[in-house]
Amino acid sequence: MGVDPIPLDPEIIRLLSGVTTATLTTVLLKKGLRNVWLRGAMPLRPSQPRLVGRAFTLRFVPAREDLATPASWGAPISTRAAIEAMPEGCITVVSAMGVTDAGIFGDILCARMQKRGVTALVTDGVVRDVAGVLGTDLPIWCQGAAAPPSVAGLTFVGWQEPIGCGGVAVFPNDVVVVDGDGAVLIPAALLDDVIAASVEQERLEAWIMEEVNAGAALPGLYPPNEENRKRYEAWAAKTG
Structure with missing residues (x-):
């Protein structure tokens, strides 16, 4: 569904792993890009390492009662199907529209992402089953935790398409760098x-x-x- 993922050169990962998100925002500002820091996406666990990866995007829209149901979790277009399309090394960036009273992922979904080799999860929303999520060791940048499931406030509609996350336009295969100061987007065309x-x-x-x-x-x-x-x-x- 959507754009095919593109691997990221290990040398790019090595170089950007030595660059803070603070430095990146300054460099991007000098290039005319002011809106690159994803609001609300902060480390769920203190002292998470700096990580780098291409964006694999997921998109939620407001909940609609005929679509946002537990039955939707087994549909062809679902978070479960999206996770199976995530490539090793990606950073999953999820547009949850800043909703903080419905957790987009819980421990089982995060465990599967970790098993697939996903580098990190970044969202302007929240997760649920926080103790279990932390136990998966999947690095997560988000707004915190909430008990209700995603369908209590959101409808999942697709992956690998342009999204808005934390007020920032994120396109599939853009590059994301995360550290203790949050998450910063580098447009793919400006990477070098x-x-x-x-x-x-x-x-x-x-x-x-x-x-x-x-x-x-x-x-x-x-x-x-x-x-x-x-x-x-x-x-x-x-x-x-």
Whole structure:
């Protein structure tokens, strides 16, 4: 259903695993993209690692009583069918429209996602059976937990199509990076440019932090003026 998933190069994962979501939002802002942080998607478990993957999208709409029923869980278009289409290494991004009183997934569905090798679940909604969900070890970014099932407030309608999650437009195979500051979207077409700029930004900020720790004042350092830019470039050339 929808767009076919595309694998993500392991080298891209390695590079982006060293870039914070804070840095990514700054780099994307410089490229004119202000709306890339998925509101409400925060780590369910403290200290989850930074993770990177292509977006595999799922979409819910408001509950409609003739469609949002327990019987729908066995339909061809269902969250269960969508999970079986998820490729290893993807980050599942679920549009729940910010609904926080109906859990989109519980422990059994999260366990199956973990078994399929899904990297993480990201949603602007909530999960249910939170103790069991945490026990699956599937990394999750969401708004918390709620006891009622998804059909109490949502109707599932499809996967691998454009969605809005946390106020951000997410297209299948865009790249998502998650860490302690939340989830950030990188448009697939901008990936190479964003990686190059982000790696350089992280390196520059590492040098600036060394200078700050040595007692340097911020004016002219952050951001660097011409003199400090030359000092940084000399440092970068020396350190390789």
